[in-house]
Amino acid sequence: MSRFRASAPLTTQWKHFDFAVDGPIATVTLNRPEKLNPLTFESYSDLRDLLAELPHHEGVKVLVIQGEGGGFCGGGDVNEIIGELLKMQAADLMRFTRMTGDVIRAMRECPIPIIVKIQGIAAGAGAVIALAADFRVVGASGRFAFLFTKVGLSGGDMGAAYLLPRVVGLGRATQLLMLGDTIDAATADRYGLVSQLVADDELDAAVAALAERLASGPTLAYAQTKSLLTRELDMSLSAAMELDAMTQALLMTTEDHAEFHAAFNAKRPPQWKGR
Numbered sequence: 172m173s174r175f176r177a178s179a180p181l182t183t184q185w186k187h188f189d190f191a192v193d194g195p196i197a198t199v200t201l202n203r204p205e206k207l208n209p210l211t212f213e214s215y216s217d218l219r220d221l222l223a224e225l226p227h228h229e230g231v232k233v234l235v236i237q238g239e240g241g242g243f244c245g246g247g248d249v250n251e252i253i254g255e256l257l258k259m260q261a262a263d264l265m266r267f268t269r270m271t272g273d274v275i276r277a278m279r280e281c282p283i284p285i286i287v288k289i290q291g292i293a294a295g296a297g298a299v300i301a302l303a304a305d306f307r308v309v310g311a312s313g314r315f316a317f318l319f320t321k322v323g324l325s326g327g328d329m330g331a332a333y334l335l336p337r338v339v340g341l342g343r344a345t346q347l348l349m350l351g352d353t354i355d356a357a358t359a360d361r362y363g364l365v366s367q368l369v370a371d372d373e374l375d376a377a378v379a380a381l382a383e384r385l386a387s388g389p390t391l392a393y394a395q396t397k398s399l400l401t402r403e404l405d406m407s408l409s410a411a412m413e414l415d416a417m418t419q420a421l422l423m424t425t426e427d428h429a430e431f432h433a434a435f436n437a438k439r440p441p442q443w444k445g446r
Contacts, residue, residue, distance in 0.1 A: 181224055187214035189239075190221065195232040195386035197225065197283075204240025209248035210296050212255070215271055222277035232386040232445075234281070235378060236304065237288040238297075246295025246318060253322065268328075271296065275330045278303040279401045282394035284385045288378045289313040290371055294353075299329040302338065305397060307364065308378050310371040313356040315364060321351040337404060339363050389427045390445040 184190075189200040199221065201208035225231060238244050247253065256264060278285055278300070287293075287304040294316040301307050301315070317335070319328045326332065326348030335344040339362045347354070347362075360368045369377045385393065395418050403411040422428060426446045434441040 176227055181227060182220070185217050185221060187211065187217045192228065192231060195230055196235060196382045197228065197231045197233070198235045198237065201236075201238045201244055204238070204242070206248065207242040207245030207292060207294075208238040208240070208297070209245050209251070211248050211251045212267070215274055219270065219274045219277055222274070222281050226282055232283060232390050233382045234283050234285045235288060235382055236285065236300065237378075238290070240291075241312075242291030243287070243289045243293040243313070244297025244300065245292055246297050271329045275299060275303045275334075280398075282397065284393055284397065286378060286381055286385075288374060289356075290374055292316065292353075294318050296329060299331045299334075302331065302334050302364070306366040306381060308367045308369065308374065308381060309356050309359065309365045310369060310374040311356050312371050313359065313365075313368075314353050315347075315359050316351065316353040317347050318351045320349060326351065333404075387443070389441075389443045391425060391427055392422060395422060 189198075189202045191198050191200075199218070201210075201214070203209060225234060256267065259267070284306070285304045286306045286308060287301045288308055289301060290310040290312050292314050293301045294314075295318045298315050298317050317326060317331060319326045319331075331348060332344070335348060338344075339347070343362050346352075354362070356365065356368055359365050367377055367381070399411075399414065399418060403414065406414070426444050427441070430443065431441050
């Protein structure tokens with residue numbers, strides 16, 4: 172996405188999850204299925220850093236985040252994280268909670284569309300990571316649980332109290348974050364938390380089709396749309412209208428916009444270049 176590279180090389184191997192690039196589609200696979208793919212201090216920090224690097228991976232246009240095995244992500248590892256947090260002083264706790272928030276901020280600020288593929292449970296931090304994605308493709312076995320109050324903590328962890336009301340409304344967000352109950356895929360779909368609900372055996376194909384559609388589309392337009400959706404959440408209407416106008420005028424100067432016009436008159440599909 173960016174032509175401007177610093178001297179530090181891109182990371183070629185990540186220790187705390189699997190990372191693969193197939194053409195324009197990058198995939199992160201949380202790879203501890205025996206424990207429902209929990210997050211650790213290291214996987215949080217790796218995910219934060221990958222999201223910062225990803226726009227510099229030439230040719231990558233979509234990111235898919237998935238879990239190995241029968242679940243997406245069961246949240247933070249109880250012993251590897253919670254057990255250690257109980258030993259920490261306030262300053263280190265603050266560093267940790269800011270780091271987890273940095274992952275969500277990086278997801279929302281990354282210009283590349285992010286899809287999460289959810290089968291089985293998405294709980295705690297896993298549910299918030301799903302919430303922060305642009306698209307949630309969910310199998311019939313999918314379940315969501317914002318469990319934070321059930322471990323004696325605020326339901327507003329990692330930006331959940333900011334994002335969830337904007338996705339499902341204040342009433343549903345209050346219910347989900349305060350009570351911490353698990354909801355099934357059909358309920359999550361009814362609440363508006365699901366982008367696409369499919370049978371489990373159709374999940375891989377549905378994610379692949381969406382990823383390919385995004386990868387072959389007008390990536391610059393997608394990036395700016397994502398940016399506006401994130402930044403206008405707290406703007407006044409007049410400020411949002413001005414930002415829309417500036418962004419749209421800029422995109423009207425792009426090769427992609429001219430390509431649409433040429434393709435329309437030639438009665439052919441546009442060949443998007445992301446420029």
